[in-house]
Amino acid sequence: MHPHPIDLGLGRLARVLERLRWTQPRVPVITIAGTNGKGSVAAYCSSILGAAGLKAGTFTSPHLRDYRERIRVQDRWASEDTLTWAFDRIERACIGADTATGASTGSGEHRISLTFFEYNALAALLIFEASRLDAWVLEIGMGGRLDAVNIVDPTVAAVVSIGLDHQEFLGSTLEDIAREKAGIFRRGVPAVLGSRDMPGVLERTAASLGAPLKRLGREYDFAVRAGSWDYRGARWELPELPPPALRGEAQYRNAAAALAVLEELEGTLALSRQAISVGLTAVRLVARFQVIECDGVTFILDVAHNPAAAAVLAQNLHAMPAAGRTLAVCGILQDKDAAGVGAALADCIDEWWLVSTEGARGTSGAQLAARIADALGSARMHALENIAAACDAAAATAARGDRIVIFGSFHTVGPAMDWLEARGVLPRESPREYTLPP
Numbered sequence: 001m002h003p004h005p006i007d008l009g010l011g012r013l014a015r016v017l018e019r020l021r022w023t024q025p026r027v028p029v030i031t032i033a034g035t036n037g038k039g040s041v042a043a044y045c046s047s048i049l050g051a052a053g054l055k056a057g058t059f060t061s062p063h064l065r066d067y068r069e070r071i072r073v074q075d076r077w078a079s080e081d082t083l084t085w086a087f088d089r090i091e092r093a094c095i096g097a098d099t100a101t102g103a104s105t106g107s108g109e110h111r112i113s114l115t116f117f118e119y120n121a122l123a124a125l126l127i128f129e130a131s132r133l134d135a136w137v138l139e140i141g142m143g144g145r146l147d148a149v150n151i152v153d154p155t156v157a158a159v160v161s162i163g164l165d166h167q168e169f170l171g172s173t174l175e176d177i178a179r180e181k182a183g184i185f186r187r188g189v190p191a192v193l194g195s196r197d198m199p200g201v202l203e204r205t206a207a208s209l210g211a212p213l214k215r216l217g218r219e220y221d222f223a224v225r226a227g228s229w230d231y232r233g234a235r236w237e238l239p240e241l242p243p244p245a246l247r248g249e250a251q252y253r254n255a256a257a258a259l260a261v262l263e264e265l266e267g268t269l270a271l272s273r274q275a276i277s278v279g280l281t282a283v284r285l286v287a288r289f290q291v292i293e294c295d296g297v298t299f300i301l302d303v304a305h306n307p308a309a310a311a312v313l314a315q316n317l318h319a320m321p322a323a324g325r326t327l328a329v330c331g332i333l334q335d336k337d338a339a340g341v342g343a344a345l346a347d348c349i350d351e352w353w354l355v356s357t358e359g360a361r362g363t364s365g366a367q368l369a370a371r372i373a374d375a376l377g378s379a380r381m382h383a384l385e386n387i388a389a390a391c392d393a394a395a396a397t398a399a400r401g402d403r404i405v406i407f408g409s410f411h412t413v414g415p416a417m418d419w420l421e422a423r424g425v426l427p428r429e430s431p432r433e434y435t436l437p438p
Helices: 011-019 038-051 080-094 116-131 174-184 200-209 250-265 273-282 307-319 338-345 365-376 387-397 410-422
Strands: 029-033 056-059 071-073 076-078 135-139 156-159 191-193 213-215 221-224 229-232 237-241 290-294 297-302 326-331 351-355 380-384 403-408
Touching: 011 080, 011 116, 029 038, 029 174, 029 250, 038 056, 038 135, 038 250, 038 273, 056 116, 071 116, 076 080, 080 116, 156 174, 156 250, 174 200, 191 200, 191 250, 200 213, 221 250, 229 250, 237 273, 250 273, 250 307, 297 307, 297 410, 307 338, 307 403, 326 365, 326 387, 326 410, 338 365, 351 365, 351 387, 365 380, 380 387, 387 403, 387 410, 403 410
Parallel strands: 029 135, 029 156, 056 135, 156 191, 191 213, 297 403, 326 351, 326 403, 351 380
Antiparallel strands: 056 071, 071 076, 221 229, 229 237, 290 297
8 A cells, every 4th residue: 555645646546547548438527626515516416417317427535434435336336346346457557467367567667556545536437437337426535636536537627615624735725725626627628616705716727728617606506495496507597496405505505516517518418307306306415414303302414524514514503493402422633623613613512522533633532622622612521532432422411302413524423323323313224236247
């Protein structure tokens, strides 16, 4: 494995893909970047494509509980056999062996070392290529310009939002971060901006490339009505659409960005109003303000792990007031702005359980409590090492009418979902798997 968990750049991937004799896809490719919201936009695109009867591949990251979540074909997880087939081909290419026979190519090149995420991205590309899909939906992992997914040339590219996150890799200002994310734009390829207030470098980059620009509030827009909403775009006028299945006001913005992306594929893919309506209402995405009712207590799961996402979570909590108290189980990685997250949610939450997160970027519950304490003021706090113990404690404290918000890192919400499932709060589901045909 690569000596560094993150090592941005496309050179290693290009060499491996050359050895694999991989070529750019000949079907529409949607590439989606952004600090927050890109997973939701990817989910809407995939759901609508599926409702239209099209075979779409979707690559997202990170996963909550199962690695197979990352690579899906027609909303089915790639099977273990399919994944290991891809990993085997990648490994052979890395060591310079012929990907068909396994024999050495005799090139004399040193082994190409790939990061964990680069293996993920390459596996998705190989599986999608072999699956003969109608469209690819690719979520950028981090940044854009040097992200592994950016090795693929898109048919349409979207930047959903810009916020302060991953500054150690992307830059310390919103302009710096936007410049990196604008790296997914291509010459002459439509560029969709998914928020109304975006750094100017995105528009300037698109203009320099001659990329047709689609800005929310300018080239496309939406309006929410009682029980429905309207979309107006460059090609589509869609009044009285059903509300998206994902909760929260921000989801209208994300759904509109997805429609702005998809309408650029008109003429290549058949997407009816019926497919759009079905896709909006059928979309599923766990842990994005996911609400679960159980015995008079409401559980809310959300992977909000930076201040901008926490502000959206706070907005959603205010819009759905509880009869009783709001309790929180929260875990945030060491390199995130925990104080900013706490400040965004301080007036929403009555009592906090702060938990440890695992891995190289993890932190203890006590360390998180120390980082977030000033932002929370006089709110009651408890620092615990174990996520299940924190969920137990919050559940024991909750009375009818209370709600428990479990949020923060994927490393927190994923294990909490295991806890909910073990107690029958969250239904057990067996994922549908996709296996490559012989």
